[in-house]
Amino acid sequence: MEKIYEGKAKEVYSTENNSEYIIKYKDTATAGNGEKRADIFGKGELNLAITTAIFKMLEENGVKTHYVETMDNRQMKVKKVEIMPLEVIVRNISAGSFAKRYGVDEGIVFEVPTFELSYKNDDLGDPLMVEDHAIALGIITKEEYDYLKRETLKINDLLKDFFGKINLKLVDFKIEYGKDGNGNILLADEISPDTCRLWDKDTNQKYDKDIFRRDLGDLIEGYKEVLNRING
Numbered sequence: 001m002e003k004i005y006e007g008k009a010k011e012v013y014s015t016e017n018n019s020e021y022i023i024k025y026k027d028t029a030t031a032g033n034g035e036k037r038a039d040i041f042g043k044g045e046l047n048l049a050i051t052t053a054i055f056k057m058l059e060e061n062g063v064k065t066h067y068v069e070t071m072d073n074r075q076m077k078v079k080k081v082e083i084m085p086l087e088v089i090v091r092n093i094s095a096g097s098f099a100k101r102y103g104v105d106e107g108i109v110f111e112v113p114t115f116e117l118s119y120k121n122d123d124l125g126d127p128l129m130v131e132d133h134a135i136a137l138g139i140i141t142k143e144e145y146d147y148l149k150r151e152t153l154k155i156n157d158l159l160k161d162f163f164g165k166i167n168l169k170l171v172d173f174k175i176e177y178g179k180d181g182n183g184n185i186l187l188a189d190e191i192s193p194d195t196c197r198l199w200d201k202d203t204n205q206k207y208d209k210d211i212f213r214r215d216l217g218d219l220i221e222g223y224k225e226v227l228n229r230i231n232g
């Protein structure tokens with residue numbers, strides 16, 4: 001296996017199969033574009049298990065993803081895609097950068113979910129990107145933008161339902177898409193408490209990376225609780 005990419009939380013390897021990659025989930029946690037960083041033993045394993053359950057659920061509901069199989073407690077086999085340099089974010093409830101940008105409280109429940117893009121570029125700090133700019137830079141076409149928005153809002157409905165059943169509110173989340181060799185757009189990367197905000201429906205307790213970002217306690221205990229609820 002040849003390592004072809006190393007990100008903050010994952011490593012990507014090529015395999016002898018030219019149409020597949022292997023993604024290894026790391027224990028590294030980062031926040032604020034890498035300014036805060038720690039190795040938290042067990043995080044990679046939990047995120048892989050949670051991502052696996054979610055990608056299986058999405059596939060069962062007709063979402064096209066890069067998921068092939070989970071090989072062991074660290075590695076996932078996926079279809080080879082080229083990741084689009086976009087962070088696709090949906091918000092159901094105000095929090096995080098939204099609350100900061102507009103000077104509003106966290107916890108405002110939106111009547112309609114918001115859909116936004118950021119340009120995935122660490123050097124620039126992942127700036128917010130409007131549709132026309134993504135098209136102007138040739139990152140996506142208008143048709144692809146419309147498809148991403150439709151697909152992403154469908155994923156939001158499925159995720160809200162999935163987490164709602166285990167008494168968690170899906171506040172917001174980030175996903176990434178990639179293109180396979182035939183130009184098909186597939187949901188890629190991960191969906192885990194690293195990439196979603198999840199609050200308990202009754203207590204609003206946080207079960208996501210804000211535990212780390214804001215020093216709210218034991219991240220592993222929080223992520224384990226999410227996995228335990230998923231596993232019933």
Ligand code: C5P
Pocket residue numbers: 087089095096097098126172173174194195196197209
């Ligand atoms: O920070 P912000 O409020 O914009 O984050 C919105 C959602 O996107 C959160 O669930 C956060 O975990 C996720 N996110 C992410 N990776 C980033 C930025 C945001 O997973 N680089």
